Each structure stands twice: as structure tokens, then as C-alpha cells.
Amino acid sequence: MSGLPASLLFWGERRSRWVLAATVLGSALTFIDMTVVPVAVPAVGAEFGLGSVGMTWVANAYTLGLAAFVLLGGSLGDRYGRRRIFLAGVVCFSLSSTACALAPGPGVLIALRAVQGIGAALLAPTSIAVLEASFAPRDRARAIGAWTGLTAVATAAGPFVGGWLVQTAGWRWVFLVNLPVALAVVLISRRHVPESRDPAACLRLDVPGAVLLVAALGALAHGLTAWAGSRPADPAVAGPLLAGAVLLVLFLRQERRATSPLLPLEVFRERLFVGSNLVTFVVYAPMGATFFLLPVVLQVGAGFSPLAAGAAVMPIALLLTAFSASVGRWVGRSGPRVPVIAGCLLAALGLALLTGVRTGADYVLEVLLPVSVFGAGLTLYVTPLTSAALAALPDARAGLASGVNNAVSRTAGLLAVAAVPLVGGLGGGGLADPERALEGFAAVMWAGAALLAVGGVLSAALICPDPVD
Helix, strand or coil, X not given: CCCCCCCCXXXXXXXXXXXXXXXXXXXXXXXXXXXXXXXXXXXXHHHHCCCHHHHHHHHHHHHHHHHHHHXXXXXXXXXXXXXXXXXXXXXXXXXXXXXXXXXXXXXHHHHHHHHHHHHHXXXXXXXXXXXXXXXXXXXXXXXXXXXXXXXXXXHHCHHHHHHHHHHHCCHHHHHHCHHHHHHHHHHHHHHHCCCCCCCCCCCCCCHHHHHHHHHHHHHHHHHHHHHCCCCCCCHHHHHHHHHHHHHHHHHHHHHHHCCCXXXXXXXXXXXXXXXXXXXXXXXXXXXXXXXXXXHHHHHHCCCCCHHHHHHCCHHHHHHHHHHHHHHHHHHHHHCCHHHHHHHHHHHHHHHHHHCCCCCCCCHHHHHHHHHHHHHHHHHHHHHHHHHHHHHCCCHHHHHHHHHHHHHHHHHHHHHHHHHHHHHHCCCCCHHHCHHHHHHHHHHHHHHHHHHHHHHHHHHHHHCCCCCCC
């Protein structure tokens, strides 16, 4: 067999609903972190006296751990069991999140955020790989669409609750909201989620590859962040960027020679797989920058409360909740190309409208409306890109396909957030200065809109128009 359960699940069955619930709640942990922690960043920066670099690393340490180890998470799931690794990730994520709430200083917090990212790297690819391996082929696109929408349901209240916690109880409580969700995931998964693995997977782990990848991404992110306050020729900038490039080449060389590579390079012979992941990289970069920067600038620059800043991203979750399953059915019937193109262009329009955010901005017209346009674009392109990437490889490599796609999207977010101080001219204390924060925000939003437009063009050329099974 190909690593699939002996009895596949079909849409509407009782057990399939439990499997969907477990994967949705597990994935929600990572989505909650992505939207809640940026709301807390100004408060963390104020307590610990952080500048722009420190504030970006509070978010990016987590993304580094996630991006660097998500490939390992996918391959571990294929080899040792997707449910087992999924549960290990949930436990690691929740325990490190609790430790973050108790962090005595910025260094400890940033280190724990990296551990939290490693937990997310175990659960993120295996959650969707469980769906891919458990559901019958005809229902997979629908299940992935429902997963996207229901994950948004689970996380829709996250930014609002996070803003309320920051405003009333302090930023440390933001990290404690994950615990009850993690407990529910463990209980449901142990009882209802079927185990699946790839019996052909080699049991040897590519430890050198994992080390090279985390070092490469960390060096590149450090160099981009340092660039905001120095010239490109400065050793503090050029050194990490050059080191990151060299380490990335060494990683690819390791993958070519490894017996059991984290990233088998032959997967890039599949044109749809390459195309869907290239588009993913381009369009997830502005998404990562926006999710980080918007709550920060609304508080620092526009003068909104943490509660209002958190609530500002809720339209995105609500739109994903309402329409992702429908988009999944559309992809199953008509293919991913058209919705991805439309989504990229609509999201670009949303970011262009967000450039009007200012002190005393009208909350509905100048914040919620543009965010809703941006969210509508995300709703159109997130599910089709995920479905296209997974469909490009055989079922037995579901974990690998999901891991690569997650790594690409998280790496895009990691580098985009690292580049925020550079693109927005926010070096030093720029993220804490109201006037500079607003000016920099507009520059980053224009850059994001341009990237999304490029993503639309690439989608037209690279994304297969055929229906995704």
C-alpha cells in the first residue's frame, strides 16, 4: 500500500468529523500564534525596552523554528506515524507556550519562541497530511477547504481575545490561551484519529540537513534585520547574508548526497509542484509582513487600543470561515488557477487601500474595509495553492508535500518580517515611533501589493488549470 489507512474516510461520516476537528484545532494553535502574538509585541517591547530588531525577533524566532524544521516534521510523520508526530508537536507547542508566559527577559522569551516554533513544525505539516492520507481522493479538496474554513472559525476570536488579554491582564496571558485547545486535541486524537505512515520511508534522519537549514535561514533573517540600520557593505549585514547564502548552497548539496534527505530534490521535477510553491513564496511574504505589522502600527501609529488592533484582523478569519469550503469545492470542479489569480489581485487591492491608515483613521472605512478586501483575496488563494501543492505528489508523500509547502510559506513570512525594518525604514526605534511607524507601514503595504500582483502573473503561467482531486 501507499501508506494510506486500510479504510478511507468519506465526507459526512461521524469519524471523519472527529478527524477534521482534531486537525483543525491543532492547526489553530499555529494560526492563533500568528495573529495573537503581534498584538502583544508593543507591550513586550515596552516592558523589555526592545527596539525594532528585538520586536521583530519576538515574532520571527517562532517562525524560524517553524520554517527550518517543518520539513523534518513532515518526514517524521511519514516515517513514524502522522498522528504520533502531530501529537508530539501539540505537546511541545503547549509546554513551550506556557514557558513563554513565565519568561523573565527578552533573551529567554525569544529562545522559547524558537522552541514553540519547533513544536509547530511537527504539528503543522502532519495535521494536513492526516487529512490527505485519511480521506478518500474525491473528498480531499473539500476536506482541505473545510479545514481552512474551520481553522479560521477556531482562530477568529484569537486576536480579539488576545487584544483583550493584553489590555486587561498583560501580554503573558496571550501564551496561556493555547493550553485548553491543546488538551482537547490530545484527547480527540488519541481516540479518533487513524494512524498512517509511508512504509517505504527510510528511518534514517537527515540531521546535517536540518542543522544547515536552520543556520541558513537564521543567518539570512539576521542579515536582513541588521540591514535596516547599516549599509549593505557593513560586515554585520554582508557577513550574515553571505553566510546564509553559502549555508543554503551547502544544504542543497547535502540533500543531493543524503541517503534519506529532508528535501528530496527530485520532487522539483514536477512542474505543478514547483509552480505552486513558487507562487506560495511570493504571495505568503506580504501575508506574513501584514499579520505582524498591522496590529503593531495600529497601536503605535494610529493610536488604537490592543483590543481594537486585535479585532482589526478578524474580518480575515471570518471570510475564511464563511467561504473556504466553497472555494475548495470550486477548486475540485474547475482547478486552482483562476481563484489564485483573482485572490492575488484582490489581496493586492486590500494592501493598497491599507496605505491610508493614519493617526485618527476611521476604523471602519480605513481599517476594516481594506482588511476585508485583503481577507477576501486570501480566501481565494490559500486553499487552491495548498490543494495544488499536495496534488502534485503521490499520496505516499503527503507529509513531504505538506512539509515543503509549509516550509516555503513560513520561510516567506520569516524573511518578509525580517525585511520589514529595511523596507519600511524602521531601523533603531522606528516601530516605537508613531510617525515613522505609519510611514514605514505604507511603504511595506505598497511593496506587499506589488508582490501579490507578481504572484497573480506567476499563477497564470505556472498553476495548472485542471481540477484538483
